[in-house]
Amino acid sequence: MSTGWSLWVMFLVVLNLGITFFLFLWGPRAKIPTQPDGTSGHVWAHGVLREGVRRLPMWWILFSGAMFVAAFIYLVLYPGFGNHKGALGWTSHGQLAGEQAANEAKLEPLMQRFALYTPEQLAGDPAARQLGQVLFEDNCAACHQRSGKGNQQLGAPDLTDQDWLYGGSGKDITTSIHDGRAGVMPPWASLGEQTVDNLAQYVLSLSGAPHDAKMAAAAEPIFKATCTACHGPDGKGNPALGAPNLTDHIWLHGGTLADITKSIHDGRQGHMPNWDKRLSDAQIHVLAAYVYHLSHPDVGAAD
Template sequence: MSAGWSMWVMFLVVLNLGITFFLFLWAPRAKIPTQPDGTSGHVWAHGVLREGVRRLPLWWVVFSAAMFVAGFTYLVLYPGFGNHKGALHWTAHGELAKDVAANDGKLDDLLARFREYPIEQLAGDPAAIQMGHRLFMDNCAACHGPAAHGNVALGAPNLTDDDWLYGGSGKDILTSIEHGRAGVMPAWGPSLGEPNVKHLAQYVLSLSGAPHDAAAAAAAKPLFATCAACHGPEGKGNQALGAPNLTDPIWLHGGTVADIETTIRGGRQGAMPAWDKRLSADQMRVLASYVYHLAHPDIGDAGR
């Protein structure tokens, strides 16, 4: 806080406390004109109700004095009076650091136990799942959704269906979280031409058994040789490359004819950020176990 703002805050504190403290001392001694019957002369309901004048009760005076003492004591002990740091030298940053250290101390034993299990087994530990869920909501839900059902518009995969682009083992999931992933589907529209794009989309639909134009699919079958380099000759994908399986009904960017044509024509690009700069090694293992748990909710309890 600059010196100017500090002086302004000090001025406001002194002004407000000064006025209220003056009123507190003056009000009990103020002389209020009263009628012979002890009222102020203000009446309502044709004289049925009259305003009485009484001294402030002792408990109110004592309580108010205690509040002034508490206020002055606070300004001496804690920051609040301009740049005065307070006799206790309390700061919000220091309080946060103390709370974080206390919380880390409580987690040490728990994390030490988590390190004893492989990720697949840790996925059955209720304490790990609870911690992993919080890490997921804080870091992953923005793309994958709070229920982890993915987001077609972003190309964020559904994590609950056990269908994996880069492998679904604990090690594979941890690698995805730690180092991120980058997927690229090249644009084939310029080289294939629009008619072939539409025919190839029908062939891709046929691979998953979806309704399709059989004649167009047959005509496009030779064109799929270009795609087989990544997706495989049978279209079952390649986890080493992150090329999706085209023979199941699961679609990363949508499975309608228009969606598939758009993917073939213009290509797709997707990026999973690396979290090793934000999360600790222990946190990434716990998060990986939670993601594994999403696709295997019936896994046994590792802590039993």
């Protein structure tokens, strides 16, 4: 804090404490004109209610005085009076660092034990799942929701099913969290509106959804010439590229005709940020186990 801001803060503290202390001393001694009946003369409800005048109770005066003493002691012991650091040398950063160090010391034995297992094995450990849930809610729930059900508007996949864009093994999940993922579905508007509409019908047919058979048949050669490079000749996708399986009923951006048409026409951009800068390798290992557990809830269910 600069000297100017320090002086300003000190001025405000002195001003506020000075005014309130003056009122504290003046209040019990203030003379308020009263009527013979001991009221102020203010009435309501046609005289039914009258404002009484009573001295402040002694307990209130003593308590208020104690609060002033506590305020002065606080300003001596802790920072708050400009650049004064406080007699105790306390800082919020120091307290946070101390608490984090204490927490790390408690977690270290657990982390060492967790490192002995794969994410698939660790998914059955209640202690690992508990820690993984905390990490998930702190870092992943904003996109994938606390339940892990995902968010189609953000393109965040549902983690509770067993449909994985980049593979669902413990190693695959760890890589996704550690390195992040960048998925790109190029726009195909250049093929023409009718071709895009036909392709949307063909994609619907791959999953057995109601579709226009004539339009789907017209799009089949286009799909095999254009889309199979990523989605495969049978439309089952490619985890190496993050190309989704089009033959199931699980849709990252929605499975209606309008959604599919938009995906083909405009393309899609998906970005899963890398968490290796925010989380340690040990934390990512536990988090991967928790994500694996979301789609395999029966693992360790008997524990």
